[in-house]
Amino acid sequence: MTSFQAPAWSVPVLIAAFVIFIGLVIFYVIKSRGIRRPLFAMPYTAWVALFTVIPCLLIAYYAFTDAAGRFTLDNFKSFWDSDYEMNRELIEMGMDPAELGFGRGTVNVDTLVYSLWMALLCTVICLALGYPAAYIMADREFRLGATIVVLFIIPMWMNFLLRTIAWMSLLEDNGLINNFLASIGLPRLRLMYNSGAVLMGMIYNYLPFMVFPIYNVLNKMDLKYSEAAMDLGASPIKTFLKVTLPLSLPGVVSGITMVFMPSVTTFFIPRVLGGGNTEMFGDLIERTFLTANNWNVGSALSLIMMVLILLSLGLLRKVDPEGEGEGML
């Protein structure tokens, strides 16, 4: 598979685009008589054009072409039917795929569904574990909140791969936990090589991303609302459900975004903790690009992933129209 490279005309086009961009900036400066604030965003605009827009277009290019560079929709068919390319090959060889027992291959779709399901579980559990933690940390009587935030950050500065491998040392059949169990006379447990271990690894990695935004929102929240509710006779539980929880919703939405998005495409964790027994969508994309060396189908899978994520982002916006990720950090 040869890579798609910039044709000769792209250099003058890029230069022209740059000149036009500078021209527009100068025009704007003259028109508004001075450097108005929107101009400060210009370097970033150029950056986004080069490092976000063009790469996305390149992914789209590969997704809509075949190995020879011709337009095709086959790569998307390959998503829906993971056996599509194989069956085409078989027919070319003069065989009937149905005779070999092949119809529509469901591997890619199944992997996506499995990944979404795992990401959903991970998000729900992170929320269940993280909300109380954030609530406690933001409690005015607790006082240690800011320090605990730091203690949450530090593990994230240790290398992600090393952390995951450390879990492997703990969970193996002859690992630390099982050796401990055996030494006190309990039976050894199968803690690894299954989806449960993968889920645990994901929760471990993404939990802080759920805690931070919720903590920030709760921490900034004006206490007078909940105090007023209490004064008016609401029970603590009712105050929480009717006042605190709704007010903390932007933080919850940010937390869900920051946990759900990356966990759909988790890779490496399934391989190390799951023993490579079930792939997630990230592994699938990696295998398609690297092992199968199929950049076209790989790009189509990536594009589908991106669209899905942008769509769910849009949905979340509906829940939290004011958010713009404000509570995110």
Add this chain to the structure above:
Amino acid sequence: MKKFLQRFYIILILLFLYVPILVLIVQSFNAGKSRAKWEGLSFVWYEELFKSSAIMDALKVTVTIALLAAVISTVLGTLAAIGIYAMKKRPQALMMTLTNIPMTMPDIVTGISLMLLYLFFRVDRGYWTMLLAHITFDIPYVILSVMPKLKQMNKFSYEAALDLGCTPGQALRKVILPAVKPGVVTGAMLAFTLSLDDFTISYFTTSPLVQNLSTLIYSQARKGIKPTLNALSALMFITLLVLLLIVNRRTADNHPVKS
């Protein structure tokens, strides 16, 4: 009782977060190479660590890239946030969507798309391409941490300063920056953290000649990581813990580190 339950819960969560890190650190003092068997206390891996030029090079690459990416993305991102905030509604919405893309795009897609970009323009991948990639995924986080602070300040103070005779540079330095400083610091910290820990994007945007710690670890991961890397992690852990607690103490009064 409530206080006890609160503490107990937080300690449980922290235990969950720290158990593997403790394992890492204990393994770094193990005389043997095995992950599971304790063969006596030793500092042999620490000695090896300082002798290993590959690890030292990777550490240098990791730290310089994290620092450079944090500085550059903080400058670009802060300016961008100021600019975007002052834009009209339509361009503002467009810019915010474009800013969200790298944040919501899975790392692996970001990495591969940047690799395609470099291949497209026939740029040899290495140190600089990795740096550019890191800046790219850092900027949105800076923008998103500066934005809320901008919303809290007076909308018209920049224009007022200009009308009162400030140059744009002065107005930026004397009026806007002091107001958004906490957001800028947070953004820089976040950018540094993300860059330090990144594996996937680095993997696709560098060549095997220039490795950062993550890609180095990955090339060893499948074989069983040597405890030298654990030794490095242990040292990093202690340094970071001390550094962060100091920073936190200094900023705790007005602003928690990550808000």
Add this chain to the structure above:
Amino acid sequence: MTKKLVCLALACLMALVSVSALAANYVNVFNWEDYISEEAIQLFEEEYKDLDLHVNYMNFTTNEDMMVQVRTSPGAFDVVVPSEYCVERMIKEGLIQELNYDLLPNAKKYTLPELLDPSYDPANAHSIPYMWGTLGILYNTELVDDEIDSWKWMFDEKYAGSVFMLDSIRDSMGMALKYLGYSMNTKDPKELTAAANLLIDQKARGIVKAYQVDETKDKMVNGEAALALVWSGDAEYAQELNDKLAYVIPQEGSNIWVDCFVIPSTARNVEYAHLFIDFMSRPEIAVLNVQEIGYSCPNQGAIELMGEEYTSNTTMNPPEEKVALCEYFNDIDEGSMKIYNALWGKVKNAK
């Protein structure tokens, strides 16, 4: 704060200056992780001190990773060490150049005759063997009481949940093909489907514990599983750390693989690359590498130097009749590879 940041930035830039770029006097070697003796590299740099030659040693983890890098980073590598089926592919794709044997006086002279003129690279025009080995079963004699002589034990329910497979298409599929009595290089979709179904069935019956690559050997040392599909080099490494482990090439036959030195067509330092390859082919240097890595040695001179220590080790030096049962992997064309990949996807995601 800003001042501090500026200082930091300057400090970084200073540090950067010392991160060296490609220089003319480097040999950029792209090889498997831990796949060479440090001492051999040092001796090489000493030998060519007057040329101020240095070795840049870079790692890859799989042949596929390596191929992506060689394709996408032209000029970055002077010497690469692919496996034989990738040599064939790289020749087809024009990624590697012909070797100049005038510059390699030691290379062919010492190479075992049975490894010369192989099917993947006639007359060794592009490649010269560096290490070789076989694919077989590593088993723990404490957990296994049968005589392991056949692939059938990898499918036996007696060892359910205690078998490690290789997360590698050609090796795992190849083993299933051999068990069914087919060639490892078959392109017949019926045979491939049968092999894939066998693997899916093996997984469905809960026999497979994990699909992994390099974690296997450390886990076998720890007694994490009874049986594992491994390369002979990994078996040798594990056996050294745990004497309860044994390695066998099953009677149905298996794969023999050869990792070779090649020079990419885009190499910048072709002459130095030849110097490097020839230096590594000297018997006394080859001994260093074999002892470090523990794989089978293609260098006759080195085998003579090692004597009994090498010839009595059946993992490194398997009996000839066993080797005769083994076959090389041939490169599979892109069309058939699509079949392989689709089938492998089914295996990896079977429940």
